[in-house]
Amino acid sequence: MGKSEKKKKNSNGLSFVKAFIKGDIFTKLSAPIFGLGCFVRGQIARGVMLLGFEALFIWYMINYGIYWVSMLPSLGLEGPAKEYDSFYDQYVTVYHDNSFKILLYGVLTLFLILAVVYTLMTSVKMSYTAEMKKKNGQKVDKFKDDLKSLVDEKFYKTLLSLPCLGIFLFSFLPIVFMILVAFTNYDGAHDGYITGLFHWVGFDNFKTLFSSNGGTGSYFKIFMSILGWTIVWAILATFTNYILGILVAMMINKKGIRFKKLWRTILVMTIAIPQFISLMYVSKMFDKTGLINGFLLNAGWISAPIDFWGTPLYARILVVVINIWIGIPYMMLIATGILMNIPADLYESARIDGANPFQQFRYITMPYMLFVTAPYLLTSFTGNMNNFGVIYFLTGGGPGNSKATAVGGGVGHTDLLITWLFKLTQGTEASYYMASVIGIVIFVIVSTITLIVYNGLGSNKNEGDFA
């Protein structure tokens, strides 16, 4: 597979060079003048589009592109400055370069240049194909044929173009931008335009994250403690939901239990309620003045309200427990379908061998479930690492960590990396570069875990096959 793919790639790369060398003068000139070959061979529409693209590109580069790209290395030379305005007879702030736009449009222009190079190769190849077809006496594809193929053989191009453009502009490009931001000093005080330019700082931000200056309140210590809790949380949240969800599904599925549909519907209905409402509401229930404390006080079980969200340990336990409340219905749904697929004779023979229900669960149900749902477990683990909603709505990351004064964002004891990242992007003291650094760290962790588990899965799939 890998070999044949490589071969294919080579032949594609070759065909441009081959087309350029073997093609006639028009094909060769199709490189500097896009679409020339197409014009000569009567493919007017193609030629117009190719040439039009080239003209647009040249116009753009002269008017804008060259400026953006040339500014990329410096990210702007002149920041906002006080200048004398003779009309108003006073000093006013005048804004010059905009680092943000330079970075954004600079990167965009670089991608545009790549696209132009690709089009150049296409132009030559197209011309060569048409040349060969003419030589062999075949009919050259006309514009009508092109259009027709777009709803037929090349239908995928039609279907994919818009979604891929969206992903490129709204997902890929922002990520490239934010990766670059991690190497600048872009923050509230250097927003690139109004408060000041920002500049490249190399790996300084990464050094800051891993520096232990400041003892127990250093970036590194705080980062490690948040990372530690993020992982503990992800493990707890994933496996409590997983195991309890399976148990609930088994209870409902059990022979002789009636109203199966009712139990399931009750749980599924809780999925229907938008999560932010349930989370906000439950969070307030456990407030110092909330329903739970009020109930306990009225019942006389406590004499003073318990500060659930103000005590690190309580807060951490509560978020895990409430997450179980949120998560069990999903897992129950998933497990129900899979449990029904476990061959009944497996249990039958286990029973004959004298296995008790616990042993059956341990040696039949769990291995089967793990085998089938391993990919789901992985995605739900990484999903929980980035489980913004549960933490943000329940605790807002709090209770605050008094040690974390040196780091930005106001870190708390239940903060995950993702909520810390979010906090770092808020307010006038936002530290976008640190948010980007943390985003990159999250990516590295998540992709490492994914890679390791996927490789492990690959070998597992071949070993024991239940089906």
Add this chain to the structure above:
Amino acid sequence: MMKQEKHGLGMSAKRTISNTIIYIILIIMSIIWLAPFFCIVFQSFRTESTWQVGYVIPQKWGLDNYKALLDSSFVDWYKNTFIIALVVCVLQTIIVLCMSYTLSRFRFKMRNFLMRFMLVLGLFPGILGIIILYRVLADMGLTKSNAVFGLILVYCAASGMGYYISKGFFDTIPMSLDEAARIDGATRLQVFIQMILPLAKPIVIYTILTAFLGPWGDYVFAKFVAFNEPSGMNTAVGLFTWLAPDAIGRKYTMFCAGGVVVAIPVTILFLFLQKYYVEGVTGGAVKG
């Protein structure tokens, strides 16, 4: 048959006990799972006070909170959320179905690269991108009071990445069906619209449902794009402002009423489409 029953007498007694325990657990669970929702409904009808109290059943019942909602920014928030969810629902469904159908049916040069590319892209925390998207949208004037348009753009643009579950479903429809139709002279477009889509009805409905629920409950993106401008907020962002320490004393019962109003349409939608939702969730989990 008779013999077996006699033999299993001890077993059946045991089964009755274990079933009773399970019933008790299930009843307790149902109470725990439903209790908060009953509480929020009861509290939305409480009129004697607007702050949090230690009891559930109101002393004075009334619709005051719901009436107050009509005179607050909640109307804007609800309208925003509704428009966004509706538009995104349509556009996102089209995009996701196109994407997943293509990746399931066509074999082209960039296919593997594209799928791997999106997989890697998905590993980046999505929140990160919003910092730049916010500034770009602000330049285009699509934030604050125009947040609705900005949000529709943001939700729809990258929605092609959510192709995975429906692609899994399309994969289960045999390719031979496509080929047969193609031999009969149908174009790919006709095959997709007239044959595959009707067959994929469950996953189409699942896609519609999730495309609606996503923006209905989104907070992070909506908060960024609204940027503290009340008229540009959606219900999640707006209602959260009512729980801030300086507002909760006056707005708590209104928050409850608002929560109920937000939950009602999706709950009804869910009641009818539950079957399809379950199918999508289970299918997605097994295929990963």
